Amino acid sequence: MKLDKYIGCSRAARKLQKADLVLKNAKIVNVFTDRVEPGSIAITNGMIVGIGDFQGEKEIDLEGKYVTSGFIDAHLHLESTMVNPQVLISRAAMHGTTTFIVDPHEAANVCGTDGIDYILEQTKDSPAHVYVMMASCVPATGIDDNGFTLSAREMEPYLKNRRVLGLGEVMDCMSVINGDPAMNQKLELFDGKVKDGHAPGLDDLQLAAYVIAGVTTDHEGSTYEYVMKERAMGMTCHIREGSAARNLEMIVKGIVENNMNTEGFCFCTDDKHIEDITREGDIDHNVRKAVSMGISPIAAVKMATIQPARCYGLRRTGAVAPGYDADLVVWDSLKDFNAQMVFYNGELIDDRLRVRPKPCPARLMDTVRLGPVDPQDLKIPAGQGDFPVIRMIPGQILTEKVIMPLPGQGEFVPDGRLDKIAVFERHKATGKTGVGAVLGFGLRGGAIASSVSHDSHNIIVIGDNDGDILKAVHEIERCHGGYTIVSGGQVYDTLELPVMGLISDKTYTYVNKKLKHLIAQAHRMGVPRDMDPFITLSFMALPVIPQIRCTCRGVYDVNEGKFLT
């Protein structure tokens, strides 16, 4: 700490001068002693300088309410919220989240280091700690068609950026395990720093090989048994509640039933729409749900504060104690966790927080470059025996491979049970188009398309007729990216996402309204009520999550590592 700042803090700590701000009459959750103690919190120069009885230039009476450190989202993709990062931060702050560990993986897949710089720049002076994990798998695998390739060489300049904490989720597990030299260079580059994992469904031996490479976190665990396999190897497990993937219930149930210690657990959202954050909350939702299931409130608070802070080496974040940043949340209770006031570096963040998105470079607003689209490419032969169909599962981003004959005479025609899925390369106008069949989406009388399509973010579309599928793809092209629904040859509505084809340049109310409108229509068109149509759709092209996907190169079996069409 700079000497001037320190001297002010030290003098206030010793009561030689008044603190800048004193929060009086609080019930303070101490994550070190596991106690809740009454007291006042003294803040100077944005830092907590004392707990006890202090006088301040400004004083706020908390009337006996609970105070914790600001919550930490241990892993998220800001792009997935679909709003400008500053907009997301201002909304999440209202739920008590003040620190974000972000992986600009989506931005990097579309725009390379320009995308990473966009995230760093937009979050630079925001009222939150935003740290970046360097996107490690751009492209996610060698079988993907994305916008850019990031190697260790492009990553190296970011090592000296103090907001870059380590290597982002290493999705390409097999390259790690097999000792791929380019992957090893990235792992070596971040030696001594945190390397986030992404390891759904590895067997015991693969997981050990993955951990040996230095990967120490995972947020993909969806069962208690699996995360305990990871915990036994020392991994920190981020319990995820996103818009599509919701793993908390399964994991927390196991923790409670087995009386397992919660030391190695954190919370994250990973991919969560602004609409869901506004509706049900951010990390406060994870905490509330965990507490409702039987985790002690103090243990849950630790999972949301000091544990992720320690996991990422943040020495001054995550506790209400002297020397910690004055990121503080005042709660109504340790059951309901409704944030009453939120402070970042000692400043009250209120609902009128000024959101001032910085200008976005023009080249990031023009990233959808579609090649020639040939209607013939959408044809799938039928009546020739079994076909590998993608079964979609509500509340999961995992899929299931179902081998079955396709309906139709000579050519696959969606029949009310099965829909057609198609993916169009959109970065380099190559014209690559992959098609397949899905089960469980239930769409009738139209098509749903998106330029948000993990991780390469090509245009993905599901529909029950080729006409609406093509119409939807061209609508996405027209607005430089977005979500759209086409029905009966007409565009029903479109949420434009012109920033890299991922992010809106509008307010969150605009985005929310459009989203609600589109989601309601998708459900009316047959998508199951317990499935988020766009988020679930956006994972159907991701060839690193079992079991089966559709990319612009065709249908891919993740478990077997090969294309099936």
Next chain:
Amino acid sequence: MKLDKYIGCSRAARKLQKADLVLKNAKIVNVFTDRVEPGSIAITNGMIVGIGDFQGEKEIDLEGKYVTSGFIDAHLHLESTMVNPQVLISRAAMHGTTTFIVDPHEAANVCGTDGIDYILEQTKDSPAHVYVMMASCVPATGIDDNGFTLSAREMEPYLKNRRVLGLGEVMDCMSVINGDPAMNQKLELFDGKVKDGHAPGLDDLQLAAYVIAGVTTDHEGSTYEYVMKERAMGMTCHIREGSAARNLEMIVKGIVENNMNTEGFCFCTDDKHIEDITREGDIDHNVRKAVSMGISPIAAVKMATIQPARCYGLRRTGAVAPGYDADLVVWDSLKDFNAQMVFYNGELIDDRLRVRPKPCPARLMDTVRLGPVDPQDLKIPAGQGDFPVIRMIPGQILTEKVIMPLPGQGEFVPDGRLDKIAVFERHKATGKTGVGAVLGFGLRGGAIASSVSHDSHNIIVIGDNDGDILKAVHEIERCHGGYTIVSGGQVYDTLELPVMGLISDKTYTYVNKKLKHLIAQAHRMGVPRDMDPFITLSFMALPVIPQIRCTCRGVYDVNEGKFLT
């Protein structure tokens, strides 16, 4: 990890090749899940690659014995063992300690960076992880006469040494708290790294100011109440069992009685003679004692392994899990903790371990430079009213100030209760000599002297007559440093410590034998049986530990921060 090494580990982890070594039939303590599980441990390239059922090029049947990770001494001064660092490591290894966080504070006080380089060099290829915390307070305070001064400028080159983890115990608390610019430069230099503390007896407000500066550990806590004050502020508390200072009983009693979590606790020895390590053990002694008092064996193992590893950012140390260094200890039981086998990086360390001390630069063997010694300097007036006497306390390095008249007519003459203490500057031959009176040492008929005298390591001596005091000082000068006892004008025996006046160049059996001989004689001459004469003596000149000390400038009141004579 280098790719070659990784590929071998990954293949062995996946059973594509045999492991180098498999420890079969073990009961493995898992510090992540708090479980003890049966299994085999597979090791390749010095690293644990799997837990389960493996085949190895070499296999050892552990017959159901317990295995933990090697223990970590979270804070020690290798110099205090008085033997070559390699000798200490070989002895401590027999007790299961495989990682040492050392502060070369004593070496630096005598020889500056040459002393630090000596410690780094001697421990470089030793069969243990030895990490260095940069000595922060050389000299310990501005009122001390030591050999060298270390500023941030001299420390900077060490930042790039991967074995230097942070800033060593910051003893000069008041310089920290008051924002001394030179101290702040050192703290700033190690920003983002661990800064060890040394904070006995600060009040709540001072402690907060100290912690705000970024100091996050302390090993000086001697009561449960005090360490909990530190824990509440997030400090990690190293529970110390050294030769002189033994804090475990008081702290662990409080933890057990209050059912406090042990998350923020580690173990250390700080200053422990090789003789005590050989006799009662090293960190295994702390663990055994803690368990005997009611700490669960797994919690105690965590305090000795994963917790200090995490505290110091050691990512591959402290657990029996894939990706961790194969530093393993086989124990007879989790009650007695007698080490049966010890592995470092997968290699069995046995009693015949070759100890090959490296050559010591000649200038480090010639550091005792005594100025003119004037017998008149030893005189203390008596019969002039009260005098501030140093009361020594068995098992403590704290002292107590007792105001009382000195016996003698005109001049203080030790009377059977009180002894004379004297300190002679020995680095720059300035001739500075400080004298005082001590209570509780009980020495009769001679003098005990030492060139080990924290932290400036001037020559310190306690005796009941000036003749023997002077004789002892000249004996220390003659052998370039050491411990000596003089009785009736004759040197009884001397342990030579020619390396910086701190360390022997002989074997540990030689040192042990000499020490036992000298200590037994000190006890025969009246030093209380429950007091280690030399270690206790060595702290009597340390002007950073309350309440009162004697330096070569005179008697010093630590609490009031001023010289009393």
